Amino acid sequence: MSQRPLGERLALLTDLYQLTMAACYFDQGMREEATFSLFIRKYPAARSYFVAAGLAEALEYLETLRFASEDLAYLKSTGLFQAPFLDYLEGLRFTGAVRALPEGSIFFTDEPILEVSAPILEAQLAETFIINAVSFQSLIATKASRSTVAAQGRPLVDFSLRRTHGSDAGLKVARATYLAGFSGTSNVLAGKLYDIPIFGTMAHSYITSFPKEIDAFRAFVRNFPDHTTLLIDTYDNISGARNAAAVAKEMEARGERLGSVRLDSGDMTAISKEVRRILDDNGLDYVRILASGGFDEHKIARALADGARINAFAVGTKIGVSADAPYFNIAYKLVRYAGRPVMKLSAGKATLVDQKQVFRTFGDQGKMQGDIIALRDEAGPAGVPLLEPVMADGRLTRPRPTLSACRDYFQDQFARLPEAHKALKDPVPYPVTLSPGLEALQSRVIRELRQRELGEN
């Protein structure tokens, strides 16, 4: 039942230009060390911080990257590559170093999430997969963390699998939302692979396959008497709530307790109040109300502000695709090659040069105060350095933390971020500055590039 390692299955999951550029580096004899830096340029809609996720997958890819014979045969068939380069690819392994923010870290625009230092060919080849892995999981973890802010301590469960962008996304959403504070997922394979608690309710089809709704409820609680959630909106939320209450009373007579009822359509605020009343009138104050249907941080916040009597949320589509911001403006840029700091000047897309470190200062009660982006070896900046060495010579330098440990780390870090930066709308920008050393080098490199490439004085 074993699968081929990730980096071997997905060696060709890259952009063609990574391989054509690699062929040029190979033929030019360009083997010197390059450092690439991964960072996000801008906050999308209403965001003011990011949650780092996806590092484990990126490292697994680097550790196991190799081109299988069938991959090399395909590359040969394109007619683009010469035999010596293909022979070189056959023996290629990632031999470089990675420094990164631990998964669950809070970070901000322009701050390196990770830096890869390796012979340029290896560091270049890894670009596409590294961006893909880190960008998506960080996107979802960020969105999920905002939803936990909105829910004010109420449990959130990931129900997004049917609407995620493919199967891999379904798994990664379950992982990233759990990392960022969700209670679990409906995704069974994610539960198995990542050791995440799994949850489920029932579908309308289940209800409609029975002659009557109440028969469907009775059959379900007979099979699953513990922690069961009954879906009550198939025909009408109110008649559904009455049927659920009747079944809950039957369960009480057997010494059992109904877990919750689920709302999935209509005006959730009004309905939740009415359903709560029906349950309470029947002495079922212990039965909780779960709501699903288009929830994200914005809809959760509105419902709770309106006084909705909802105890937990099952969130799907809008979290699973990060609907209000379905991508990050993220880049993996060469910042140093052969000991020389480099950058591009493209309009609106200039990058920070050279190998860097981020220093964070903390104030009262351990709350985050501000970050400084500095040159990696620059003396001076106060604060805790955030990027840690995680890979050297192509091997992990420390055991991979469990997902549960990453989740705990996130909780601790997120608690240190002042509330003003977590606001769902118009958050206060978090202070990030550049160190004097980085400012000076940046100016010098821009000046030199303009002289050399544009003929400026």
Next chain:
Amino acid sequence: MSQRPLGERLALLTDLYQLTMAACYFDQGMREEATFSLFIRKYPAARSYFVAAGLAEALEYLETLRFASEDLAYLKSTGLFQAPFLDYLEGLRFTGAVRALPEGSIFFTDEPILEVSAPILEAQLAETFIINAVSFQSLIATKASRSTVAAQGRPLVDFSLRRTHGSDAGLKVARATYLAGFSGTSNVLAGKLYDIPIFGTMAHSYITSFPKEIDAFRAFVRNFPDHTTLLIDTYDNISGARNAAAVAKEMEARGERLGSVRLDSGDMTAISKEVRRILDDNGLDYVRILASGGFDEHKIARALADGARINAFAVGTKIGVSADAPYFNIAYKLVRYAGRPVMKLSAGKATLVDQKQVFRTFGDQGKMQGDIIALRDEAGPAGVPLLEPVMADGRLTRPRPTLSACRDYFQDQFARLPEAHKALKDPVPYPVTLSPGLEALQSRVIRELRQRELGEN
């Protein structure tokens, strides 16, 4: 190098409730045939039609669905399931029938994309994967088809892999965009798996790793003299264009021809005109201009309306995540069980009952005129029936068409859709009506359900 079959690798890629409901069906002895119908409720932003895609993956999953021993061990470990049900799952195969729109079909809201008829347990279990597979690829194919409308015949290439939602999404975007008329992809693994043409240019990191931009250009065309694209915006588009022109003249002296230059930042319309002039002034009218950077149908249309001199577009993020509409309001609903038409009444989410067929009429020059959604066996509706039997007794009823054949089918069908329905903004709604038989049955079932569940007269 063989992988386990899709349905075996991903049997647990489902929502937990599919398995708990299955356990109830099992214990209740509910083995009768159910039909589920997959359809989209509403058009997202500015859409007025959909392109069907993803059927091949859904069918592959159904054909190979089986629970491996490690999956059953995991399910057992949850403590939710009894031994007889787990034993049943061990031998479970999908034995049902599927009728579907061929990939590449044009369809509209409320029309079934596919209908699954099988013992209810099997048809229910398949829900999550089927929605996931068909929804995402159709989402991307629809977005891609709109981009081809905007591009007015100019080639489009998928460059989205780094920003797609995970690795599976990257492959599916390459497939769905090619199906819907793109010329190819940068995604090498997609090229190998799906036999799609692959394309590439070069990255800014490649340029910045050389002492000077022109050295980087020279090295690249030495390795790849044919069809090469030089990225010219690393330092400045205009100086980059002059360097590219110089290299193109050197190539001419060797009897070679530069393929294109690529713009990736700044005001594309203005820059493309200036770059075109520089190229033409050097007698390089054959060198084409490729543009990338945030293009989707809207940005392509604006650029061309403004007179941009762009010959081809590399489109990435906004297509790869369908940024303006990153999901469909899609549902897989039970419409018939044990010979009985069923539906739910949930507010705003009522569904069309029973097994259905869609009939399409064509007018002058084979243009599409209108569709009728009817009961499957209803006599009367004029037009061509669109849903075709593709699986019976769990086996394909016909060889799977190649992706290339699906792409040709899409081109033919899309040409039949009148232009008014393809408008990128405020498109004319396409006429879809319900047949008299479906209308009558729908009314009858609603009336009966209201009497039975809500006590109405």
